[in-house]
Amino acid sequence: MPRTDTADRLLLRTTRRGGGWVVVLAVAALADAAATVLLPAALGLAVDDVLTPGPPGRAVWLCAGLVLVSAATDIVMEPATGAGTARATAWLRHTFVRHVLAMGPAHRLDPGDVTSRVVGGAAEAGIAPVAVVRAAVAVLPPVGAVVALMLIDWRIAVALAVALPLPVLVLRTFVRDVTGSVRRYLDVQGAMAARLAEALRGLRTIAAAGTAEREARRVLAPLPELRREGEDIWRVQGAIGARGLVVVLLLQVVVLAVAGLELAAQRITAGELVAAGRYAALAAGLGPIATHLGRIGRARGAAARAAEILGRPAPVHGDRELPPGPGTLEFRRVGAGGVLREVDLLVAGGTAVAVVGRSGSGKSLLAALAGRLADPDTGEVLLDGVPLHRLSRTALRDAVGYAFARPHLFGETVLEAVGFGAPGAPEGFLRHAAVTACADSFVRRLPSGYATAMPDAPLSGGEAQRLGLARAFAHGGRLLILDDATSSLDTATELEIGRALFGALAGRTRLITAHRAATAARADLVVWLDGGGVRAVGTHAGLWRDPHYRAVFGEHS
Template sequence: MSSSAAVSPSVPPDAPPRSALGVLGTYLGPLRWQVAALAALLLTGTGLNLLLPQLLQQFVDNAKQGAGADVAGLVRLAGLYILLAVGVQLMTAGATYVGARVGWTATNRLRADLMAHLLSLDMREHKERTPGEMIERIDGDVTALSNFFSQFAVRVFGAALLLTGALVMFFREDWRIGLGVTVFTAITLTAMNRVRKLGVEPTRLEREASARLFGFVEERLAGLEDVRSLGAGGHHLRRFLDVQRTFFTRSINSWRRRSVVWQLSMALFAVGYVGVLGAAVGLYAGGAITLGTAFLLYQYMTLVEEPIDQLTQQLQDLQKAGASLGRVSELLALRSAVRGGETPLPAGPLPLAFRDVTFSYAPEDPQARGVLRGVSFDLPAGQTVGLLGRTGSGKTTLTRLISRLYDATQGEILLGGVNVQATPLHDLRSRVAVVTQDVQLFQASVRDNLSFFDPHVTDAQVEAALHEVGLSAWLARLPDGVRTPLPTGSLSAGEAQLLAFARVMLRDPSLIILDEPSSRLDPATEALLTAAMTRLLSGRTAIIIAHRLDTVARADRILVLGDGEVLEDGRRDDLARDPRSHYAALLRAGQLNEHDGVLA
């Protein structure tokens, strides 16, 4: 697959927020006008909601007069009540819509920032975490935050407004009842806030178990052919049940801890209702209030219960969001060790030089053996080097250092005379292209597969690249040309390799790295690939990693690696004539026939 720089739709914050308020400020800030409209809807709806019990009070007191009741007045009160009740529902619906729109817009930005951030991390971070875990971070954790944010303003801010208004109305009717309900509310909220903390850690463990489950499934699906061919399905199924059991156990434990919040709320409100009804009955019996006022107090108590109930539910979501937020912030806090510089690369084919390069995948471990040790060589601009060596000799690692998937532990790598660590990453990766044995194809159109979804690449450019690599006949068979969907797995290995070459043609790089491009091809397809490779390498610096000697028959130079060190470096023709060279020995092992030779 051709290497390409990550394109970020939005830049994650340098200091990622670690609290719910911090995330709200970062991702809701740009939506301030929509938030203002949401606040207006909530204020209007809350005002109407607080007015409705007043109308009921007047209706009950008027109706209690019996034959002396003002029927016309009752009708007007009933009509006004219905009108305001409809208005409350419309305000609530509008606030719910705007709140959901604001919430999902904000968290979609967060999801995009997370994806861009993951693409910017160096390969060490990706090796330490499975793709399934990363998917869970972007999808599962952010979905938990989306559910929280999409309802946060409506439920929490709206509930706080309604609760404050209801308490004010209690004080307006009778200061003693108002004081009692205020104390009750403070006790309830304090108790629930303390209890909710019990669910944060179990919820975090639940999310971690979910990530491991996703990672397990992703790995087994990726290795499905090996699992089946070795008859290991039963073993993997038992392992899956172990992972699933851990997730289930932690989910149940997390739910039990979170459920304590609403259980406590139910118990406290049973006490609260008894207290308010007892006070209302006592005041009515003593003639201090009317029947309508007693009914009014009960209605306002329901307006206290409703927002606290909303806050209770939101506190449970806050537990989930808090755990997800911690994991998301932890991911955003990661910083790639691979940073670009500011020195641009020169134009044209680029010479490559390694200067005493040493590399280890575990540099922090002094006992770890380096994959590369003191590697030095020069590759002039426009020449092709064939990179040979046994499995584990460091061939692939060497090429990864050039495109800075990793950085050398010691030494320096010069491209066009510029240290690769001193040039911008985007500049470097736009000038260096890598084609691997396993070409990654996407369930998208042919055009998108070749352009990597770059809208600036035209259909004509894609068609020209396909013609250049010899896929004209294949292109002619596609019903919609380059716009034809390309399902994964629909191509042969040779066609996939040719598509990878076409990707490189579109980018016109200065240095090309081919990792055994003809290892799995039939002779006819290999001939087509050879012709395409000749056109691809013309006028460019190239490295060809080979196991088959005929692959490097067109190379100018040969570099043989062994145990992380350079065993041999020279012109191919000179090495082939030297009977003492490693390359000549390999040719003899292949019965002196480069086209049939195989390097173990």
């Protein structure tokens, strides 16, 4: 859980992003506060005018003018409130999304929970600019009321000052309680969103198993807790309303009692008695302050959840470029994830290397480290003699191409999906990559070929994998990493792609996590992972004599 001051700093940054509309809101709110403070005095003058023989004075018109000012400021504050909130929310969402994407896959984030934070949480935190301005301005009428009472009669002001710490204590307790309640409410909401996202990812499995009702109960299981936390928020807000009413009545009784004595002693007028009563209500004005402090409390709770993610470090890239080279890949005493320990490995440039091992041996982790989708806990990974963490982001991503078992395809059209990550690549180059990945034939059968919109292109698992391979072929510069990227292909297609992988793409270094003996057999070199490290490096034919190696592929001598 992040420190409160970290969340408050994020909230302050969010507040600053409200833009010019916050200034407009502040000016309008100040004008409204001034009218609110002056109105009881004007009302008192009007009462004295009525009680004094002779023609009425201008106090009545002054009251009307102050009421009109207050109404006009309300009209201005409405659009300023909406615009300032929207600007702050947009900034926080942009900041949050950019950071999540910059973090990469090294931090395991639940999509549902992240979505909850960026959608609902950012909206809650985005009210901070408006809430801070309104809360700050809401303090002015009580302060102005105290000053006004001093001007009316210092004895009344002293009586008010003695009782004033009580509403301050009530407000402080309210902010603390509402912040905690909102934070817990959003945590439960995030947990529900995470369960729903998980269920949506597994809809086919749920339908096949006939467990829709059970999954619905699992997703909605936190609802009672969500209800309790929601009721707690309302309880806190209801309590401040009840306590506020008692405090206001108490202060008014104290002030009116002293003011009545002052009127009896002829030290104040009847109009000043009326004004004093109104100022007592303003001085104890917990309502507006509590409303805006409640919003700040909700914003703090949401900001704390955002700060949890924003506080996680994103990979820092260097500024070096790659020197000319064949794509030599080197692991130096690399340890990572509690799986790989003290891995030393040198892959010569242009070599096709198959990484094999039992499930859980670290094949995918090694593939992630090779292109810096993850950073090692110890040691370093180098490409053509340059540590990956010293490379600029552009140099690293231009040099390394990835293909995955379950590729996510981005882009408006099929052609854009193939060219994702390779901006500016000629269309002919992208089509050639699709041909190399055996994707061209089925793409041409789509309604608009390569111009087919991705939502209109129903793809099987194997077809999606082939487009993922085409994207990697179009993207990878000197190092191509295939992490189980042919698992959904039929044997004939895999053999055809293998011919390109071990033939036409021979100019690049290729790191392939392999589950099939046929793939390992076609590689120049096999890296056998076992027990957290490299057990052996050699050709498939040479390693095949070892029965433990054969067992990796389910074969026995």
